[in-house]
Amino acid sequence: MTTHPTQDRARRRRAALLTAAVDLLTQGGFAAVTHRAVAHHAHLPLAATTYYFTSRDHLLAEAFAQLVDTELTTTRHWITHHGLTALPDQIAAADRTRQLGLWELYVHAGRDPALQAIARRWTDGCVRIIADTLNLPETDTRVRLLYTTLSTLWLEHVVEQRPLDDAHTLLAHAIATYTPTTTENALPPP
Amino acid sequence: MTTHPTQDRARRRRAALLTAAVDLLTQGGFAAVTHRAVAHHAHLPLAATTYYFTSRDHLLAEAFAQLVDTELTTTRHWITHHGLTALPDQIAAADRTRQLGLWELYVHAGRDPALQAIARRWTDGCVRIIADTLNLPETDTRVRLLYTTLSTLWLEHVVEQRPLDDAHTLLAHAIATYTPTTTENALPPP
DNA sequence: ATAAAATCGGTACACCCGTACCACTTTCAC
DNA sequence: GTGAAAGTGGTACGGGTGTACCGATTTTAT
Missing domain, CATH: 1.10.357 (Tetracycline Repressor; domain 2)
Incomplete structure (x- = not known):
C-alpha cells in the first residue's frame, strides 16, 4: 500500500524522492533506480525510500x-x-x-x-x-x-x-x- | 573480445549457453539473465559463462x-x-x-x-x-x-x-x- | 610421446541490493 | 500538557551479483 504523508515536509520529501527516481531513470535507465541512489539523489537517508514507498x-x-x-x-x-x-x-x-x-x-x-x-x-x-x-x-x-x-x-x-x-x-x-x-x-x- | 571455441564439445556448450540465455530472457526478462542462471539452465558450471563470454x-x-x-x-x-x-x-x-x-x-x-x-x-x-x-x-x-x-x-x-x-x-x-x-x-x- | 594450448570446474572475493529493525524526534489531536 | 501518531535516520542482515583465480583435465600439434 502506498503511503501518503499528511505533513508538509513529508509531502515535499516524498515528491523529492519521486523526481529523483525519474531523474535516475532518465540518466541510467531501469537498473539505476535503487533505494540508495534515489535517497542519495534526493539528499535523504536511505530509510526514507522504504518509509514513503512500500517497495x-x-x-x-x-x-x-x-x-x-x-x-x-x-x-x-x-x-x-x-x-x-x-x-x-x-x-x-x-x-x-x-x-x-x-x-x-x-x-x-x-x-x-x-x-x-x-x-x-x-x-x-x-x-x-x-x-x-x-x-x-x-x-x-x-x-x-x-x-x-x-x-x-x-x-x-x-x-x-x-x-x-x-x-x-x-x-x-x-x-x-x-x-x-x-x-x-x-x-x-x- | 568474444571467444570462439575450436573443439566440438566446446562449441556445443557455447551454443547451449546462448540458447539458455535466450530462454531465460524469454521467461523472466532482462534481469533473469545472470551468469548463474544461464549456467544452471544449460547444465554447466558457473565458470563456463565467463569462459565463453567475456562479459x-x-x-x-x-x-x-x-x-x-x-x-x-x-x-x-x-x-x-x-x-x-x-x-x-x-x-x-x-x-x-x-x-x-x-x-x-x-x-x-x-x-x-x-x-x-x-x-x-x-x-x-x-x-x-x-x-x-x-x-x-x-x-x-x-x-x-x-x-x-x-x-x-x-x-x-x-x-x-x-x-x-x-x-x-x-x-x-x-x-x-x-x-x-x-x-x-x-x-x-x- | 610429449609439450603446448584449450577447456574445465570449484571456490573465493568484493560489492551492491531490498528491506527490516528500532531508538529517536517532531507534529498533531484533544 | 499529554499521549498517540507520524516522521526520521542510522545500522544490520541475508542474499544475489559479476568476475577473477587456479589447479586439474582434456585435446591438439609435432
Whole structure:
C-alpha cells in the first residue's frame, strides 16, 4: 500500500524522492533506480525510500505514472501550438534519455500488471491527443493509423538514433492520405 | 573480445549457453539473465559463462542477435506463406513473453551502442520483408508507413495485451490506401 | 610421446541490493 | 500538557551479483 504523508515536509520529501527516481531513470535507465541512489539523489537517508514507498516496484510505478502524465501534457501543448506536422521537431528536441526511460518502463509494463494500466493510459492519451487535433473520434481508423506511425517513428529515433529526415515526409503523406478534407487543426497556425 | 571455441564439445556448450540465455530472457526478462542462471539452465558450471563470454553484456548481445535472426526468418516464412494481411494472426499466435524479451533488448539498445547495431538490423530486416512482399523498394514511403503501423500494433499487443481486433481492419485499410494496384503478393494465396 | 594450448570446474572475493529493525524526534489531536 | 501518531535516520542482515583465480583435465600439434 502506498503511503501518503499528511505533513508538509513529508509531502515535499516524498515528491523529492519521486523526481529523483525519474531523474535516475532518465540518466541510467531501469537498473539505476535503487533505494540508495534515489535517497542519495534526493539528499535523504536511505530509510526514507522504504518509509514513503512500500517497495521498489511501487516507487517505479509512481515514477512511471508521473513521467507519463507530464509527457502527455507537454506534447498536447506542443501540438496545439505548432500543429501535428511539427511533431518530429519536438521529438528531435526532447531529451533523448528521458524518452528512453519512458519506453523502458513501457516495455517493462508487459511483465508487470500494475504498470500495464499506466502503459494503457499512455497510449490512450496519445491517441486522444491526435483525435482531438484532427476533430475525429478516437476510434476512427485514420486516427489509429496516424498514431501507430508516429509511435514507431518516435521509438525508432529514440532507440536507434536514426535521423528524423523522412519523418516529415512520412507524416505529411500519412496526414494527406488519412485526414478528411476539412482539418485545418492538423496544420500549424499561420 | 568474444571467444570462439575450436573443439566440438566446446562449441556445443557455447551454443547451449546462448540458447539458455535466450530462454531465460524469454521467461523472466532482462534481469533473469545472470551468469548463474544461464549456467544452471544449460547444465554447466558457473565458470563456463565467463569462459565463453567475456562479459554479461557480450552474452546478452549475442543472445539479442540470435533472437533477431530467428525472428526475422520466422516472420519472413509466415508472410510468404500466408500473406501480409495474416500477420496479426501470427502475432497473436506467437509466444508473447518471447516477443517481450525481444522488445526489452531493443529498447535497451538505446543505451548500449553494441546492441544498437543489432536493433537497426532488426528494423531494417522488417522493412525489407515488407518491401519484398509488396515488390517495392525499401525506401518507398508506403513501405515505411506500413512498417510503422505494424510495428506499433505488435508492440501494443505484446506490452498492453490489447486484443488485436482492429488490427485486421487497420491493416487492410493501410494496405488498401498504400499499395499500388497490382500487388497480389500482399494477399494470402487462394 | 610429449609439450603446448584449450577447456574445465570449484571456490573465493568484493560489492551492491531490498528491506527490516528500532531508538529517536517532531507534529498533531484533544 | 499529554499521549498517540507520524516522521526520521542510522545500522544490520541475508542474499544475489559479476568476475577473477587456479589447479586439474582434456585435446591438439609435432
